Amino acid sequence: MLNVLMLGIGQCGNRILDAVNRESFGGSSKLSKYYSRQKFPSRVETLAINTAVNDLKELKFTAAKDRLHVPNLHGVGANRSLGKQGFWDNREMIMEEIEKRGDFDIAFVMTSSSGGTGSSFTPLIIHELKERYKNITVIAVMVLPFREEGSIYLQNAAFSMRDIMEVQSDGIILVDNQYLKRLSGDIKTAYDRINEMVAERLLFLIESLDSEMLSVTDLGDFKTVMRGGLGMGTLGFYESDKKTASLTSAIEGSLKPGGLLYPADVYEDAARAMIIIQGSRESLDVDEITKSVEKLSSKIGQVFKGIVIKKGRPKILSVFTLGQVPDLEMLYAQAAQAIQDEKSRKTRAKKQLDDAFAYIEDLEEVY
Numbered sequence: 001m002l003n004v005l006m007l008g009i010g011q012c013g014n015r016i017l018d019a020v021n022r023e024s025f026g027g028s029s030k031l032s033k034y035y036s037r038q039k040f041p042s043r044v045e046t047l048a049i050n051t052a053v054n055d056l057k058e059l060k061f062t063a064a065k066d067r068l069h070v071p072n073l074h075g076v077g078a079n080r081s082l083g084k085q086g087f088w089d090n091r092e093m094i095m096e097e098i099e100k101r102g103d104f105d106i107a108f109v110m111t112s113s114s115g116g117t118g119s120s121f122t123p124l125i126i127h128e129l130k131e132r133y134k135n136i137t138v139i140a141v142m143v144l145p146f147r148e149e150g151s152i153y154l155q156n157a158a159f160s161m162r163d164i165m166e167v168q169s170d171g172i173i174l175v176d177n178q179y180l181k182r183l184s185g186d187i188k189t190a191y192d193r194i195n196e197m198v199a200e201r202l203l204f205l206i207e208s209l210d211s212e213m214l215s216v217t218d219l220g221d222f223k224t225v226m227r228g229g230l231g232m233g234t235l236g237f238y239e240s241d242k243k244t245a246s247l248t249s250a251i252e253g254s255l256k257p258g259g260l261l262y263p264a265d266v267y268e269d270a271a272r273a274m275i276i277i278q279g280s281r282e283s284l285d286v287d288e289i290t291k292s293v294e295k296l297s298s299k300i301g302q303v304f305k306g307i308v309i310k311k312g313r314p315k316i317l318s319v320f321t322l323g324q325v326p327d328l329e330m331l332y333a334q335a336a337q338a339i340q341d342e343k344s345r346k347t348r349a350k351k352q353l354d355d356a357f358a359y360i361e362d363l364e365e366v367y
């Protein structure tokens with residue numbers, strides 16, 4: 001059995017974690033609120049960490065014991081320096097809260113890359129986890145901002161992604177708000193839908209890694225995939241319905257833009273992949289799956305496949321790492337421009353104020 005730790009840090013991370021807990025309480029079904037225990041396939045410990053007490057209060061499906069408030073009542077206001085300090089001041093308290101939950105094989109640390117708390121805590125927590133748990137696999141789930149959210153968010157995203165690369169997690173799963181905002185007109189519904197998509201994919205992954213598979217993929221294979229290319233990638237998903245023509249088209253569906261959490265041309269950009277197919281025995285034709293995966297391997301290189309027998313129509317999860325990330329490069333260019341603009345605005349404003357003060361330089365107040 002896998003021992004899994006899921007940390008949601010900062011508001012965005014907390015909400016994704018809440019979506020995970022919601023899914024595992026039975027999703028949106030009418031009965032879900034009557035369940036008192038999460039139905040995870042593995043031993044999964046969840047913990048929401050935040051400096052803003054109100055963000056923690058807003059969670060609906062995360063037990064009170066799984067919410068950790070780090071003193072600093074109302075968040076750090078997107079300031080990563082304050083965030084880092086907040087972590088250092090409370091490091092032992094935070095790590096004790098994690099360590100008392102036991103040993104772990106894998107941890108998913110989920111956060112926005114652009115706020116203050118999550119984006120500054122996450123690299124530091126990943127570092128601590130790697131130091132304290134010698135055999136742990138740590139995967140960061142990083143949410144990129146809407147590009148029009150402002151210069152501080154862009155700059156935070158650029159620097160926090162670099163910090164994450166430096167602490168050497170075992171891989172980064174990218175989720176792009178900008179790319180996914182097409183899912184809904186208003187922001188609240190978009191957030192809910194994005195969080196739900198991330199939760200659904202992560203739970204599918206955890207369940208599969210811990211299942212008796214007809215064709216086996218395990219944590220070792222997952223790690224190999226995550227180590228491919230730039231060490232960052234994303235997840236795709238496809239759920240068959242009556243209209244799905246074949247298993248092959250379902251597998252291809254999990255690689256199409258509509259199912260991905262980050263924009264990528266899988267056939268061009270992917271470095272390694274893992275395709276996990278879940279479905280009833282009658283719905284899965286192993287020869288067809290093998291052929292589709294072989295076709296994919298001829299384009300991508302290494303593709304692992306896993307088959308899990310489970311009631312229902314086929315559902316497919318694709319996990320892949322990327323060898324190139326043009327959209328991320330664009331984000332860095334935008335962030336650099338935003339930092340420059342902010343600097344020149346500050347210099348201009350300072351000069352204007354200095355010019356104004358110059359008028360009274362040699363004068364005294366007269367009463």
Ligand SMILES: Nc1nc2c(ncn2[C@@H]2O[C@H](COP(=O)(O)OP(=O)(O)OP(=O)(O)O)[C@@H](O)[C@H]2O)c(=O)[nH]1
Nearest residue numbers: 010011012015075076077078112115116117118145
């Ligand atoms: N997908 C998704 N993104 C969110 C959600 N809530 C906030 N965000 C994004 O997260 C970024 C802001 O980060 P937060 O998580 O709110 O910040 P924080 O880590 O709590 O840090 P501070 O509030 O500065 O202390 C913005 O880019 C938002 O668009 C959410 O529920 N889902």
